[in-house]
Amino acid sequence: MGQRPTILDVARHAGVSKSTVSLVLQQSKSVKESTRVAVRQAMADIGYVYNRSAATLRSSSSGLIGLVINDLRNPFFTEFATSFQMELAQNGFATVLANTDEDPSIQARMISSLVEHGVSGFVISPAYGGANETRAILRAAGTPALQVFRSLAEDNDQIPLIAPDYQLGGRLATEHLFDMGCRNIAFLGGLNGRPVTQDRMSGYLSVLKQRGINPVVLTGEATRHFGKVMVAKLAEDHPDVDGVICFNDLVGLGVLSACVERGIKVGQDLRVVGFDDIEDCQDSFPSLSSVSCNIPDFAKSTAAHILKWIKNGERPPSRVRSDVRLVQRASSGI
Amino acid sequence: MGQRPTILDVARHAGVSKSTVSLVLQQSKSVKESTRVAVRQAMADIGYVYNRSAATLRSSSSGLIGLVINDLRNPFFTEFATSFQMELAQNGFATVLANTDEDPSIQARMISSLVEHGVSGFVISPAYGGANETRAILRAAGTPALQVFRSLAEDNDQIPLIAPDYQLGGRLATEHLFDMGCRNIAFLGGLNGRPVTQDRMSGYLSVLKQRGINPVVLTGEATRHFGKVMVAKLAEDHPDVDGVICFNDLVGLGVLSACVERGIKVGQDLRVVGFDDIEDCQDSFPSLSSVSCNIPDFAKSTAAHILKWIKNGERPPSRVRSDVRLVQRASSGI
DNA sequence: CTGAAAGCGCTTACAG
């Protein structure tokens, strides 16, 4: 890195002052076209590479956005992260993607490191648990920060949250299963007490209440493994259940794989709906019905919100709910 | 960011010069313990945040490593990326994770942006296709860069490559299926002509040749969908096949799901082995045997190589092959 | 062990 040409070299080569080179770099309108071309040519000639650390130091804006995700191994978050990154790249911003593995102290350390690196903004899908340290770091840094999907514990609207309308999703899934003829619908997975679980479940509960039916709720890990295990439990404790709403697709895919193992006909004996609509839903057997959160659109809108905040100081509203829709596939009997 | 305290504020608060503060920041041994404590206290008191852009500018070392991945939606790469990041974080380096979506021009743009941001090193799992632009950018930047898993097209050992011993993996998988009693083993998936496909396949081919058996090779996309489609093709064109080696686990999981659909008993009628040993292998039905690349170890060793290069100028050998092992599960009849 | 000074490569007013 030491021997790279600087704007001074470019300026000499192009026969202008270094201020002019800097203005070209910033796409300023006040540089004559012919000068601009000459400067660009000089850059190409001597192999100039823009040094953003220097620019950041002077202008205190890095063009870097920190995306901090609680579980990047979950395909749902991977899809979001990749869409988000593409969207930002198109706006000239680079994304620093960090995984916290659902650990609040790693989360605090990551965010702190990103602050040191001068990120211009944060988008965070927080880990469950202790949020004080993270909140303190963010407050001290004063960097624009958005939460997505979930919110930090004890959050009092300090950090704006953008999340899909989970409750509506739960309602759509439940109504769909009733429409398909189910009479005993269970809700499976999702850690008990977490806001996301409660939102998704409350959509389910509201439909059941409306119909005067008793709910069957089995909360737990949001994993394939949990889905598999719960099929056995259902067969034993709730043999009359003919439909399940899963907390997310991973649970749903686990249910599917256990049903295959036990010879339960999904889509007939048992109708299954997942949540998130990750890509795997299309390739499982049978294909998995799911509540789609429209990840590409969600990523686009999140990018727009954080960029507006960074560039124009427009802070998003403290709570934004994005639309969801039900995608019907074979697992619910379509 | 504008109003954050600087080392000068810390120095004033602690009653020392700013050089001393800087030395404390760099963990220098030549600062008296009592001074160090006082300085640390002052930092805490006034809420000092280290500004790496400034440090980078002066020292031209950012503590940032660019991890550029061709397909972050593939769980295999996600597992690698998360392990790698954790490993680097423990060494005081932050990882900038970028996804190129198998597009060489996005790859070039990403790398170029990371160079501007002053990353100290690159770890790249390259996209298939045009490599000239990427190679030119890396050469001009002069930043240490490592390839993992795959190599750029027309690579002449310019960029060191670390990759699992795919060939050995193919051999292990094939021998295992013969041991389990298979007589007609097919190789499924992987784009034709790609080095990774050829390596994995050549292990398979060598075992078949040794036994004087004709191979059945059906290359193609490395996806679940391709795996599903190929089960139909096998049933039609190669009904005698009783074992398959899949290019990767996604293909294998697709095979499993199609077999369930068609009532083919995996582990008896058809024995299946995947490649990569992603987490999903444990939760499919039946569970999927696979060639494990030991991702956590692989990530650790990759991190060690790039850090040694950056810190001590020790360039790794141009080709490193890491160990693989076969993980036997129900899909191969265990 | 600590301080004063120079400089990393940019951007930013300010003149002209």
Next chain:
DNA sequence: CTGAAAGCGCTTACAG
């Protein structure tokens, strides 16, 4: 439309 000068917050020799 372009140039000369100052400064962003650090690190780095160099004295002492």
